[in-house]
Each structure stands twice: as structure tokens, then as C-alpha cells.
Amino acid sequence: RxxxxxxxxxxxxxxxxxxxxxxxxxxxxxxxxxxxxxxxxxxxxxxxxxxxxxxxxxxxxxxxxxxxxxxxxxxxxxxxxxxxxxxxxxxxxxxxxxxxxxxxxxxxxxxxxxxxxxxxxxxxxxxxxxxxxxxxxxxxxxxxxxxxxxxxxxxxxxxxxxxxxxxxxxxxxxxxxxxxxxxxxxxxxxxxxxxxxxxxxxxxxxxxxxxxxxxxxxxxxxxxxxxxxxxxxxxxxxxxxxxxxxxESDGVGPKTAENRPTPPKAETAAESAAPGLSPKELRKRRAEERAKTAPRMRELKKRVETAEKKVDELQKALDAASAELFNPTPTTDFAEANRKVRTLQYEIDRYTADWEAAAGELEKLSRD
Known part of the structure; x- marks a missing residue:
């Protein structure tokens, strides 16, 4: 004993x-x-x-x-x-x-x-x-x-x-x-x-x-x-x-059977605005619409790509910072390590929110 x-x-x-x-x-x-x-x-x-x-x-x-x-x-x-x-x-x-x-x-x-x-x-x-x-x-x-x-x-x-x-x-x-x-x-x-x-x-x-x-x-x-x-x-x-x-309030929630948008009709905005146009005039009108939205869509695509890249980089940095907390050494500064984790989580949330907003608007413009 x-x-x-x-x-x-x-x-x-x-x-x-x-x-x-x-x-x-x-x-x-x-x-x-x-x-x-x-x-x-x-x-x-x-x-x-x-x-x-x-x-x-x-x-x-x-x-x-x-x-x-x-x-x-x-x-x-x-x-x-x-x-x-x-x-x-x-x-x-x-x-x-x-x-x-x-x-x-x-x-x-x-x-x-x-x-x-x-x-x-x-x-x-x-x-x-x-x-x-x-x-x-x-x-x-x-x-x-x-x-x-x-x-x-x-x-x-x-x-x-x-x-x-x-x-x-x-x-x-x-x-x-x-x-x-x-x-x-x-x-x-x-x-x-x-x-x-x-x-x-x-x-x-x-x-x-x-x-x-x-x-x-x-x-x-x-x-x-x-x-x-x-x-x-x-x-x-x-x-x-x-x-x-x-x-849900930002309009980028998961697409369920209840809230999934209905497939777009063949009729475009140009067609609905002017149903009497000839095929040639309709093609011209559609081209004008695409020209108007193209700069905004390019900007949104760039925002989506940037946000995706940043989230991936920040997540890797967060994994490394979290590993320091899970495997501390006698010299680990917990205040600094926690501060780093909080900052990275905040940045991930910020870029994720930007990605959701840009992707939602891009999807809407693509449908229109």
C-alpha cells in the first residue's frame, strides 16, 4: 500500500x-x-x-x-x-x-x-x-x-x-x-x-x-x-x-425545396420590357444588358475569389495558432495566443460574410 x-x-x-x-x-x-x-x-x-x-x-x-x-x-x-x-x-x-x-x-x-x-x-x-x-x-x-x-x-x-x-x-x-x-x-x-x-x-x-x-x-x-x-x-x-x-435575411441561405428559386424563364428582361421587338432588336437589347452588368459581375467574381483565398489562408493560420494552445510549452503566452486566435476567427467571419454577399449578388445577376 x-x-x-x-x-x-x-x-x-x-x-x-x-x-x-x-x-x-x-x-x-x-x-x-x-x-x-x-x-x-x-x-x-x-x-x-x-x-x-x-x-x-x-x-x-x-x-x-x-x-x-x-x-x-x-x-x-x-x-x-x-x-x-x-x-x-x-x-x-x-x-x-x-x-x-x-x-x-x-x-x-x-x-x-x-x-x-x-x-x-x-x-x-x-x-x-x-x-x-x-x-x-x-x-x-x-x-x-x-x-x-x-x-x-x-x-x-x-x-x-x-x-x-x-x-x-x-x-x-x-x-x-x-x-x-x-x-x-x-x-x-x-x-x-x-x-x-x-x-x-x-x-x-x-x-x-x-x-x-x-x-x-x-x-x-x-x-x-x-x-x-x-x-x-x-x-x-x-x-x-x-x-x-x-x-436568410441576407438572401444567401441554403437552397431548400421551399426557398430554392424557380428556374428562370426563357423570356429575358429585354423581352418582357418590349414584347414586340424583332429577333435582331432583342439580340441587341440583350447585348446591351450584358454590357451594363459585365463590370459589376467581374468585380463580384474578383471579390468571391479573393474571399475564398483569404479564408483558406486564415484557416491554415488558425489551425497553427490553435495547435499552439493545444500543445503549450512552458513559455507559451496564453493571452497572446488567445488574442491571435480571436483575431483570425474575426477575419474569417468577415471574409466569409463578404463572400456570401458577393456570391449572392453574383447569382442574382446571373439569373437576371
């Missing part, structure tokens, strides 16, 4: 330090709240009083929603999160939290919510709920991977992974029922991302998250809030549902 114990001890010792001391990301049971978690009407925000970052925004989030806020950079996703968290006030319109709603904000800028010159211990202590004794508090600090050598460190000297664990420790201690997570996977390795993903899937509270990690969004979000220059639209389904509805 002692030999078996010694063998187990030896096996534990060879595990990398970041696994044995990484702690465990967990979420506290959310306290009860009303049905409506957040509502905004005609919401506006401007930093300088001139240019509006958000304009006439309106939507509602209800209890139990797990919403992913997606959209291009610069459209106000982080600003909107800050308004909901209460760190910014709208410059116009209405923004209200529901009854007994307790927001818990994890900012992608750690210094925004975690003072860098304050120790780990004090940062965590500031989030402690009333009635928690010191022993339980220290046990929780240890459960999130901080030992006696870490607790007196200023938060500003922590690694990216340590900072995200401290942020989630503070969230656990404050026990919110409305999580606001801005790029929560940035500093996590694959094991940490998996733990967070599982925790969010089991979480019974409400979540609003911003992430460029498509796989993470697909696994955790139950509805999508898309922000564009035209405003905000909510899709009451997961990420794949969102893609399906976007494709």
Missing part, C-alpha cells in the same frame, strides 16, 4: 505547475431576482458630447438569459457593458436594472475593477459578503489558486491568468445574479477556458458576455445580441441559429 501511495505522489509531482496551482474557476449560486434583469429604451451615449457611440438603442434581458453581445470593434460593446454595470451613465434615454438585480462586472481592462496597487488579499477582502468568517474566506482564496506567497502581492504584478482568477474570486465572493463578462477567456489556457465554459453552462443566473472566441460563444450563449451601425437586434437562439437567420 505504501508503494502505491509513493507511486501516486511521484505521478503528481511531474504535473506542470500551472495545472497543480491554477485553482478552479467557479461561480456562486445567484440570489433571486425579478424576471426583468435589464431594459433600455432610446439609449444614447457620447464621450465628447458630439459623436454618439450608442444611438437610440433598445432591448431587454430577462432572468436566465445567457446572451452574447457581438459586433465589429468600435461599435460600443464595452461602453454598453459599462453602462449596464453602472460605471458609465447614458447621455440620453433610459437604462434600468430589474428588481433585486446584482450585476457582477468582469472588465477586459483589469485596472478598471481591480486596483493594481492593492494586494490580492485586500482586493478579495473588499468583495467579501457580510457574515463570512476569516477561515472560510481564506479557504476560498486558496481554492482559486492563491497561496500564502501570493496574497500580499500587488494585483498589478500578477500574470494574466492570476488576474483573471482574482477577478472571478471577487465575483464569487460578491455573488451577483447578472454576470457581465467582457472578453473573459483572454488570459485563460485551454483548461481554464473549459472550466469557465462548464461553469457558465451550469450557471442558473443571467449572463451577458462579449467574446471573439466563436467556439466559446457557441458553447455558452443561448441568445445573441448583435450590434451594428444600424442598431441592435436580438436573436432568441444560439450562435448557429443567429448565423442561419443572418444568412
Amino acid at each position: 505504501q508503494k502505491l501511495i509513493d507511486k501516486l505522489d511521484e505521478e503528481r509531482i511531474v504535473l506542470p505547475k500551472r495545472y497543480t496551482q491554477s485553482g478552479r474557476l467557479r461561480l456562486a449560486e445567484p440570489p433571486p431576482s425579478g424576471l426583468e434583469m435589464f431594459r433600455c429604451e432610446h439609449l444614447c451615449f457620447s464621450y465628447d458630447g458630439k459623436k454618439k457611440v450608442l444611438d437610440d438603442v433598445g432591448f431587454q434581458i430577462v432572468r436566465g438569459d445567457k446572451v452574447a453581445l457581438i459586433g465589429y470593434n468600435g461599435l460600443g460593446k464595452t461602453t454598453l457593458m459599462r453602462i449596464i454595470a453602472g460605471t458609465r451613465q447614458p447621455t440620453g434615454g433610459l437604462a434600468v436594472l430589474g428588481h433585486n438585480v446584482i450585476p457582477g462586472y468582469l472588465s477586459q481592462e483589469f485596472a478598471e475593477t481591480i486596483p493594481p496597487d492593492v494586494s490580492v488579499y485586500r482586493n478579495a477582502k473588499n468583495a467579501i459578503p457580510p457574515g463570512m468568517n476569516e477561515k472560510n474566506f481564506r479557504n476560498l482564496v486558496g481554492a482559486f489558486g492563491f497561496d500564502e506567497n501570493d496574497v500580499e502581492k500587488p494585483a498589478g504584478v500578477l500574470s494574466g491568468g492570476e488576474k483573471i482568477r482574482l477577478a472571478f474570486l471577487r465575483l464569487y465572493l460578491s455573488a451577483p445574479n447578472f454576470l457581465l463578462l467582457d472578453e473573459p477567456t483572454t488570459h485563460l489556457d485551454l483548461d481554464g477556458r473549459r472550466l469557465l465554459q462548464e461553469a457558465l453552462q451550469k450557471y442558473t443566473g443571467t449572463v451577458l458576455l462579449v467574446s471573439h472566441d466563436i467556439d466559446f460563444v457557441r458553447a455558452t450563449a443561448t441568445s445573441i445580441l448583435e450590434i451594428t451601425r444600424d442598431g441592435i437586434r436580438k436573436y432568441p437562439g444560439g450562435y448557429d441559429y443567429y448565423l442561419e437567420k443572418k444568412a
Whole structure:
């Protein structure tokens, strides 16, 4: 029996330090709240009083929603999160939290919510709920991977992974029922991302998250809030549902028996516009129509070819970047690797959307 114990001890010792001391990301049971978690009407925000970052925004989030806020950079996703968290006030319109709603904000800028010159211990202590004794508090600090050598460190000297664990420790201690997570996977390795993903899937509270990690969004979000220059639209389904509805609205969805276009008739636009034309005049009219659309079709064909080539190149780069995360070395920078993966996924989505738009228009011109 002692030999078996010694063998187990030896096996534990060879595990990398970041696994044995990484702690465990967990979420506290959310306290009860009303049905409506957040509502905004005609919401506006401007930093300088001139240019509006958000304009006439309106939507509602209800209890139990797990919403992913997606959209291009610069459209106000982080600003909107800050308004909901209460760190910014709208410059116009209405923004209200529901009854007994307790927001818990994890900012992608750690210094925004975690003072860098304050120790780990004090940062965590500031989030402690009333009635928690010191022993339980220290046990929780240890459960999130901080030992006696870490607790007196200023938060500003922590690694990216340590900072995200401290942020989630503070969230656990404050026990919110409305999580606001801005790029929560940035500093996590694959094991940490998996733990967070599982925790969010089991979480019974409400979540609003911003992430460029498509796989993470697909696994955790139950509805999508898309922000564009035209405003905000909510899709009451997961990420794949969102893609399906976007494709349908763009007119490039899959061709099923129900929505497949009927075969074009022999009659062309020229024929329908002038049924009395002679065959020679019809041929001339058709040639004129082709001449008008030819430059646009050449442009669309070039866009389709360019997009296909870029998607292929980006996918190869994404495979290589993902391999770095799946096979890390002691010097792997997880923040940089995750950032690279998110950027590549974003670019693939962008070129795919351009391909779909160009291919759809090209198909329509070819039919006409």
C-alpha cells in the first residue's frame, strides 16, 4: 500500500505547475431576482458630447438569459457593458436594472475593477459578503489558486491568468445574479477556458458576455445580441441559429425545396420590357444588358475569389495558432495566443460574410 501511495505522489509531482496551482474557476449560486434583469429604451451615449457611440438603442434581458453581445470593434460593446454595470451613465434615454438585480462586472481592462496597487488579499477582502468568517474566506482564496506567497502581492504584478482568477474570486465572493463578462477567456489556457465554459453552462443566473472566441460563444450563449451601425437586434437562439437567420435575411441561405428559386424563364428582361421587338432588336437589347452588368459581375467574381483565398489562408493560420494552445510549452503566452486566435476567427467571419454577399449578388445577376 505504501508503494502505491509513493507511486501516486511521484505521478503528481511531474504535473506542470500551472495545472497543480491554477485553482478552479467557479461561480456562486445567484440570489433571486425579478424576471426583468435589464431594459433600455432610446439609449444614447457620447464621450465628447458630439459623436454618439450608442444611438437610440433598445432591448431587454430577462432572468436566465445567457446572451452574447457581438459586433465589429468600435461599435460600443464595452461602453454598453459599462453602462449596464453602472460605471458609465447614458447621455440620453433610459437604462434600468430589474428588481433585486446584482450585476457582477468582469472588465477586459483589469485596472478598471481591480486596483493594481492593492494586494490580492485586500482586493478579495473588499468583495467579501457580510457574515463570512476569516477561515472560510481564506479557504476560498486558496481554492482559486492563491497561496500564502501570493496574497500580499500587488494585483498589478500578477500574470494574466492570476488576474483573471482574482477577478472571478471577487465575483464569487460578491455573488451577483447578472454576470457581465467582457472578453473573459483572454488570459485563460485551454483548461481554464473549459472550466469557465462548464461553469457558465451550469450557471442558473443571467449572463451577458462579449467574446471573439466563436467556439466559446457557441458553447455558452443561448441568445445573441448583435450590434451594428444600424442598431441592435436580438436573436432568441444560439450562435448557429443567429448565423442561419443572418444568412436568410441576407438572401444567401441554403437552397431548400421551399426557398430554392424557380428556374428562370426563357423570356429575358429585354423581352418582357418590349414584347414586340424583332429577333435582331432583342439580340441587341440583350447585348446591351450584358454590357451594363459585365463590370459589376467581374468585380463580384474578383471579390468571391479573393474571399475564398483569404479564408483558406486564415484557416491554415488558425489551425497553427490553435495547435499552439493545444500543445503549450512552458513559455507559451496564453493571452497572446488567445488574442491571435480571436483575431483570425474575426477575419474569417468577415471574409466569409463578404463572400456570401458577393456570391449572392453574383447569382442574382446571373439569373437576371
